[in-house]
Amino acid sequence: MAGASVVAMGVVSVLIIIFYLLVLAFSVAMYVLNGLGLMKMAKTCGLRHPWMGFVPFASTYLIGQLAEQNPTQGKKSWPWRHIALIGEIVITALAVALCIFMIGDMFNVMAAGGEYSEYDMLSLYGSMFGLMAPLSLLSTVYSIVLYIIYWKIYSLFAPNLAVVFLVLTILFNITPILIFILRNRQPVNRPGPTNDQWV
Numbered sequence: 001m002a003g004a005s006v007v008a009m010g011v012v013s014v015l016i017i018i019f020y021l022l023v024l025a026f027s028v029a030m031y032v033l034n035g036l037g038l039m040k041m042a043k044t045c046g047l048r049h050p051w052m053g054f055v056p057f058a059s060t061y062l063i064g065q066l067a068e069q070n071p072t073q074g075k076k077s078w079p080w081r082h083i084a085l086i087g088e089i090v091i092t093a094l095a096v097a098l099c100i101f102m103i104g105d106m107f108n109v110m111a112a113g114g115e116y117s118e119y120d121m122l123s124l125y126g127s128m129f130g131l132m133a134p135l136s137l138l139s140t141v142y143s144i145v146l147y148i149i150y151w152k153i154y155s156l157f158a159p160n161l162a163v164v165f166l167v168l169t170i171l172f173n174i175t176p177i178l179i180f181i182l183r184n185r186q187p188v189n190r191p192g193p194t195n196d197q198w199v
Contacts, residue, residue: 034179035053037182037183039051044187050062064081064085084145088142090138091139095135
């Protein structure tokens with residue numbers, strides 16, 4: 001029985017390792033596809049620093065710049081690059097703060113002998129809710145902003161498929177694949193560059 005248990009644990013361990021390797025490979029593939037797609041789109045639109053498509057946070061700025069290439073008819077574009085970048089920075093900062101808080105609380109409990117009192121539990125849940133509530137709200141708002149940005153990019157490079165691509169983005173979160181698919185298309189109805197589009 002003991003031998004069978006060891007074999008079962010070994011098989012489960014191997015399956016877990018394979019699963020994580022597959023997740024890592026998928027993540028790397030999505031990163032590369034997204035970077036290549038954004039870089040090609042940025043070059044096509046004449047934006048400076050297309051390599052930013054491969055840099056965390058900078059790629060979000062570049063996505064916003066691409067969205068600015070497709071303003072609403074007769075109106076000046078919103079500063080999507082700044083909105084997207086600031087949103088990502090704020091959400092990342094809140095998520096890091098939540099992780100630091102949870103790790104710090106874990107160490108406090110370990111230092112106190114590993115037991116939570118009822119007061120400690122209430123205090124912990126209250127503090128976590130205080131961080132998670134704004135994080136959840138901001139994440140929802142930021143997702144909506146990103147959907148608007150991606151819709152503008154899809155409309156710029158494939159206006160006939162923009163709605164379909166947006167639905168695929170919302171339902172399946174395969175944006176890197178869609179960006180890569182659209183990378184070789186020429187933007188349509190793009191206005192002439194303004195000074196702030198080249199920054």
